[in-house]
Amino acid sequence: MTYALPAPRRPRLRTTGPVWVVLRLHRVALWTWTAVVVASVLVLLWLYGPGADAALRHLAACTAPGCEPVGGAWGRYKDLYELTAAPIAAAPYAATILMGGICIGRELERGTAQLMWAQALSPARWLATTLAVPTAWFTAGMVPLVALHHLVWSSGPLPRRDLPWHDPDLFATTGTLPLTRVLLGLALGALAGVLYRRAATGGLAGIAVLLVTGVLGMRYRASLWPTATDTGLKALRPPSDAHVLEHGAVLRSTGERIGNNWACVDADSAADLRRCTEQFKDFWVTYHPASHYWPIQLLESAVVLALTGAVVAVAFRVLRKHAP
Known part of the structure; x- marks a missing residue:
C-alpha cells in the first residue's frame, strides 16, 4: 500500500513581529493620513493642469488699470492651493500627537509596551520600531505631497500674485523643510512620551515643535545665508522678487x-x-534674492535634522534609564 505525501504548504506572509504590532495598533491613524495625502495629491494634480489654465485665463482677462481678480477661477485656484497647504503645515503637529500621545505615551500608560518588553522585545528595539513605522508612513506621504505642492507654486501664477518665495507660510510648506519638520515632530513626540508616559503628552510636544520652528523661522532664517547689498540709486529699485x-x-x-x-x-x-x-x-x-531660496531651505533643514538626531538620542537614553 502506498501513501501520498501531503502537498507542501506555501509559506504565508508573516503577520507577526513588532512592525506588524505597530501597524495593527495604529492603523486607523496611519490610514487616515494616507487618505488625506491621496485627496490632496488629486487636488494638486488638478491645480497643476486644468486649474492653472483656468486661473491664467481669468488673470489675462483682468486688463483694466488697478484690476484685481476676485472669485471665479482665480479665487478657486488660490483657495484650493491654500487648502492643500493645510495638511503639510499641520503634519508636524499631527506626527507629534500620534507619536507622543498614541504610539508611546498611551502604550506606556496602559502597560502594552511593558507587556511587549516581557516577551523578549527589548525597550530599545520597541522604541526603534515604534519610531520607524510612523516615520516611514509619514515620509511616504510627505514626499509626493510636498513635491506637487512646490511644483504647482513654481509653475503657476501664484509667485507673480500673492505668494513670493519668502512668504513664511509658503517657505514652510515647500522644499525640504516640511519633511524635516515632520521628523522633528516625531522625535519630540517620542521624547515627551518616554519622559511623561501619558497619552496627553502629545500636545506638550506639539508646543515644543511650534516654539522650535517658530524661533528658527522668525529669528534666524534671514541670517542663515549671506545677504546681498545694493547702494546708490540702485538701492531704490531692488529686484521685485527679493x-x-x-x-x-x-x-x-x-x-x-x-x-x-x-x-x-x-x-x-x-x-x-x-x-x-x-x-x-x-x-x-x-x-x-530669489536665488537664495534653496541655500536657506537646505541650511534650515540641516539644522532641524541635527536637532532631530539629538532629540532621538536623548529619547533612547531616557528610555534606557527608566525601563526595567
Whole structure:
C-alpha cells in the first residue's frame, strides 16, 4: 500500500513581529493620513493642469488699470492651493500627537509596551520600531505631497500674485523643510512620551515643535545665508522678487545713517525723485534674492535634522534609564 505525501504548504506572509504590532495598533491613524495625502495629491494634480489654465485665463482677462481678480477661477485656484497647504503645515503637529500621545505615551500608560518588553522585545528595539513605522508612513506621504505642492507654486501664477518665495507660510510648506519638520515632530513626540508616559503628552510636544520652528523661522532664517547689498540709486529699485531686510539712507547734511528708511522709493516722477534724493548722499538696501531660496531651505533643514538626531538620542537614553 502506498501513501501520498501531503502537498507542501506555501509559506504565508508573516503577520507577526513588532512592525506588524505597530501597524495593527495604529492603523486607523496611519490610514487616515494616507487618505488625506491621496485627496490632496488629486487636488494638486488638478491645480497643476486644468486649474492653472483656468486661473491664467481669468488673470489675462483682468486688463483694466488697478484690476484685481476676485472669485471665479482665480479665487478657486488660490483657495484650493491654500487648502492643500493645510495638511503639510499641520503634519508636524499631527506626527507629534500620534507619536507622543498614541504610539508611546498611551502604550506606556496602559502597560502594552511593558507587556511587549516581557516577551523578549527589548525597550530599545520597541522604541526603534515604534519610531520607524510612523516615520516611514509619514515620509511616504510627505514626499509626493510636498513635491506637487512646490511644483504647482513654481509653475503657476501664484509667485507673480500673492505668494513670493519668502512668504513664511509658503517657505514652510515647500522644499525640504516640511519633511524635516515632520521628523522633528516625531522625535519630540517620542521624547515627551518616554519622559511623561501619558497619552496627553502629545500636545506638550506639539508646543515644543511650534516654539522650535517658530524661533528658527522668525529669528534666524534671514541670517542663515549671506545677504546681498545694493547702494546708490540702485538701492531704490531692488529686484521685485527679493526679500528686503533693511533699506536705509545717509543724510547729506550730517552724514547720519538712517536704517529702515524708505524715502524716495515711492517717488512718482523723475522730478520728485531728484528733489527727494538731494537731501541724501547715499542709499543702501540689504536683501535676499530669489536665488537664495534653496541655500536657506537646505541650511534650515540641516539644522532641524541635527536637532532631530539629538532629540532621538536623548529619547533612547531616557528610555534606557527608566525601563526595567
